[in-house]
Amino acid sequence: MEILNKETINFVKKHFNNQIPDIGIVLGSGLKIFENLENQKDLKYSDIPNFPKSTVEGHDGLISIGNYENKNILILRGRFHKYEGYSWNKVVSPIYLLKELGTKILVLTNAAGGINRNYEPGDLMLIEDHINFHLIDSNERKELYKFLKGRRFIEYYNKELNKLILNSAIEAKVKIHQGIYLSLPGPNYETRAEVLMFRKLNIDAVGMSTVPEAIWANAWNMKVIGISCITNSTYYEKTMSETSHDEVINVAKTASSKLDLLLKEFIKNL
Ligand code: HPA
Numbered sequence: 001m002e003i004l005n006k007e008t009i010n011f012v013k014k015h016f017n018n019q020i021p022d023i024g025i026v027l028g029s030g031l032k033i034f035e036n037l038e039n040q041k042d043l044k045y046s047d048i049p050n051f052p053k054s055t056v057e058g059h060d061g062l063i064s065i066g067n068y069e070n071k072n073i074l075i076l077r078g079r080f081h082k083y084e085g086y087s088w089n090k091v092v093s094p095i096y097l098l099k100e101l102g103t104k105i106l107v108l109t110n111a112a113g114g115i116n117r118n119y120e121p122g123d124l125m126l127i128e129d130h131i132n133f134h135l136i137d138s139n140e141r142k143e144l145y146k147f148l149k150g151r152r153f154i155e156y157y158n159k160e161l162n163k164l165i166l167n168s169a170i171e172a173k174v175k176i177h178q179g180i181y182l183s184l185p186g187p188n189y190e191t192r193a194e195v196l197m198f199r200k201l202n203i204d205a206v207g208m209s210t211v212p213e214a215i216w217a218n219a220w221n222m223k224v225i226g227i228s229c230i231t232n233s234t235y236y237e238k239t240m241s242e243t244s245h246d247e248v249i250n251v252a253k254t255a256s257s258k259l260d261l262l263l264k265e266f267i268k269n270l
Helices: 006-015 093-101 138-148 159-172 192-200 211-219 245-269
Strands: 023-027 038-044 062-068 071-077 105-114 124-132 176-183 205-207 223-233
Touching: 006 038, 006 093, 023 093, 071 093, 093 211, 105 124, 105 211, 105 245, 124 159, 124 211, 124 245, 138 211, 159 176, 159 223, 159 245, 176 211, 176 223, 205 223, 211 223, 223 245
Parallel strands: 023 071, 023 105, 105 223, 124 176, 176 205
Antiparallel strands: 038 062, 062 071, 105 205, 124 223
C-alpha cells in the first residue's frame, strides 16, 4: 500500500543525497524554528512530484534538512489538514515520507487554543494524551487497520522522550505544561458552549491537527512526542472576543523562540 508513490520518495531521497534524518519535526501554524541548520538544504513542497500543496496561511510549504549537535534533522514547515479538503492519506503523507527516509523519532508541534484556565497565550504544553474528534473515513480506516497489523495502540506519546522533554525544559529554563489535547475537524473555532463542555471533559488545549499524524506514525513504528503552542485563550466568557487566525500567527511567533530553545536542548540530550 502506498501513501506516496516511489517517484515521489526517490525524488526527495535524491534531492537530500539519501540522508537519513534522526528526527523529523512538523511545525504548526506560524511556528518558525531551526531557521538555520548546519548544511541546511531546502525543498519546496510544490517542487516535489505528486506531493500535496499547503493552502493555510502561516505554513511555508518547505522541507529543510540539516544538522544540529551532530544529529540530522528534517523540518516539515507546513502540514495538511482535513479541512483543506485532503484525504487522510494526504494529511499523513509527510509522515509517510519521513518513515520512508528512515526517521525513527517524530516531534509534532501545533498551534492550539488554551482551554485550561491556567494557560496563557505563548505557553507551551507537552501532549500527555489526546482525544480524537475526527471521523476517519471507512476506506482509510481499512488501510490503517492493515498498517496496524493486529496492534491496538492506546498510548501515542513516548514516555521516555516525554521525560527527556521535561528535563530539557528545566535545563533550558522554558516553562512547559503537560495536558490533554483535543483535535477537532475545524476550520471554525469553538463556541462558548463547546469551550465549557471541553473544560468539563478535562481537556487542556484544542486544535485541528496532530492526532491523525500521531496515530499513523505509531502504526509506522515511530517514537512520537507532541507539543502545543498555546496561541490564544478561549475565555470567551470573560473577553467576549473572537479569535482570529492572524492573532494565532502572531503569538505563534513569540512561542517559537521558547520552542526553539526547548527543542535544541532536547536534541542535545538525545
Ligand atoms: N481552536 C482550534 N484550533 C486552534 C485554536 C483554537 O482556539 N487556536 C489555534 N488553533
